Amino acid sequence: MILVTGGAGYIGSHIVRQLCLKNEKVLVVDNLSKGHKKAVDTRAKLIVGDFGDENLLLEIFKKYDIKAVIHMAAQSLVGESMSQPEKYFEENISKTLSLLKVMLKANVKKMVFSSTAAVYGEPEKWPITEDFPQKPTNVYGYSKLVIEQCLEWYRQIHGFNYVSLRYFNAAGADPSGDIGEDHNPETHLIPLIFKVILGEQEELTVFGTDYPTPDGTCIRDYIHVNDLAEAHILALNKLNKDESGVYNLGNQKGFSVKEIIKVAEEVTGVKVKVRYGQRRPGDPAVLVASSEKIQKELNFTPKFGDIKTIVQTAWEWHKNNPRGYDR
Numbered sequence: 001m002i003l004v005t006g007g008a009g010y011i012g013s014h015i016v017r018q019l020c021l022k023n024e025k026v027l028v029v030d031n032l033s034k035g036h037k038k039a040v041d042t043r044a045k046l047i048v049g050d051f052g053d054e055n056l057l058l059e060i061f062k063k064y065d066i067k068a069v070i071h072m073a074a075q076s077l078v079g080e081s082m083s084q085p086e087k088y089f090e091e092n093i094s095k096t097l098s099l100l101k102v103m104l105k106a107n108v109k110k111m112v113f114s115s116t117a118a119v120y121g122e123p124e125k126w127p128i129t130e131d132f133p134q135k136p137t138n139v140y141g142y143s144k145l146v147i148e149q150c151l152e153w154y155r156q157i158h159g160f161n162y163v164s165l166r167y168f169n170a171a172g173a174d175p176s177g178d179i180g181e182d183h184n185p186e187t188h189l190i191p192l193i194f195k196v197i198l199g200e201q202e203e204l205t206v207f208g209t210d211y212p213t214p215d216g217t218c219i220r221d222y223i224h225v226n227d228l229a230e231a232h233i234l235a236l237n238k239l240n241k242d243e244s245g246v247y248n249l250g251n252q253k254g255f256s257v258k259e260i261i262k263v264a265e266e267v268t269g270v271k272v273k274v275r276y277g278q279r280r281p282g283d284p285a286v287l288v289a290s291s292e293k294i295q296k297e298l299n300f301t302p303k304f305g306d307i308k309t310i311v312q313t314a315w316e317w318h319k320n321n322p323r324g325y326d327r
């Protein structure tokens with residue numbers, strides 16, 4: 001059985017679905033503070049609880065035959081991490097250390113860890129390879145880097161195996177239309193564009209037009225959430241060979257905020273009302289991954305690499321679920 005913490009969240013629910021499709025037995029632990037019960041595949045078992053609750057975890061590891069943990073549960077808002085760092089230290093660092101403590105006690109020494117491009121801070125060139133300096137410019141990125149480093153010490157000292165996946169910008173939705181992105185509050189670019197298109201929000205504010213990029217707006221590397229999910233399955237295969245690794249997970253292609261708006265307009269046929277605003281603190285100008293390592297070592301091949309497909313699948317979800325899971 002695979003334990004997925006945060007399996008009711010946006011990315012977690014897509015991973016759980018892919019695992020279930022591959023006939024894996026899946027146990028989800030999620031406190032539903034951000035996640036949605038309806039997002040969890042009915043074939044998986046959901047335990048509503050906190051992954052940092054050591055007693056709950058001890059019980060779970062005693063009762064179920066857990067082979068590996070995919071650790072997704074986390075606080076992940078860059079802006080919030082800069083106003084409430086203690087929340088990120090507690091939720092992302094302390095609680096993960098508790099989870100690791102229980103895993104060691106239960107002799108379960110395999111983890112796929114949800115990390116982020118934010119560990120690189122403001123890189124000087126692109127595409128970003130895994131050996132680039134890790135100098136996070138926000139507490140969120142720092143909290144993920146700390147756990148990556150702890151995992152490496154656990155590997156050396158306790159024979160623990162881990163695969164850390166540094167996600168670039170997750171986007172899109174499962175083509176079934178059953179699950180998709182539903183955050184409250186929503187802060188991500190693509191869902192916010194659709195809120196404007198669907199009349200749920202008056203206009204989209206573009207954060208900064210004076211970045212050193214061709215059109216002055218930030219460039220990001222968007223990766224479809226199902227491709228991300230597939231990478232977790234490849235990561236589990238690596239753990240099964242008692243191997244560890246750290247990998248970027250992106251599409252090696254960058255799109256500016258203005259370009260993403262244009263793609264959304266093409267996909268929907270609706271013009272987006274835009275306001276040009278100030279930069280958002282903590283936003284690096286360009287984040288584009290090199291994914292060569294994961295392609296070469298884990299045979300990762302994105303199926304939804306095209307940006308129009310990514311935006312189209314997101315649109316299908318938002319169009320049919322304008323209020324997310326509370327339909």
Ligand code: UFG
Pocket residue numbers: 076077078116117118167168169170187188189190192204205206207208218219220257280283287
């Ligand atoms: N943006 C706008 N207006 C908005 C929202 C976003 O212009 O209303 C811009 C942002 O400034 C950024 C781009 O759109 O340039 C993408 O922003 P998102 O908030 O969608 O995503 P981020 O790149 O800020 O962050 C995401 C994850 C983080 C992760 C990071 C790694 O949310 O957890 O990718 O690349 F750390």
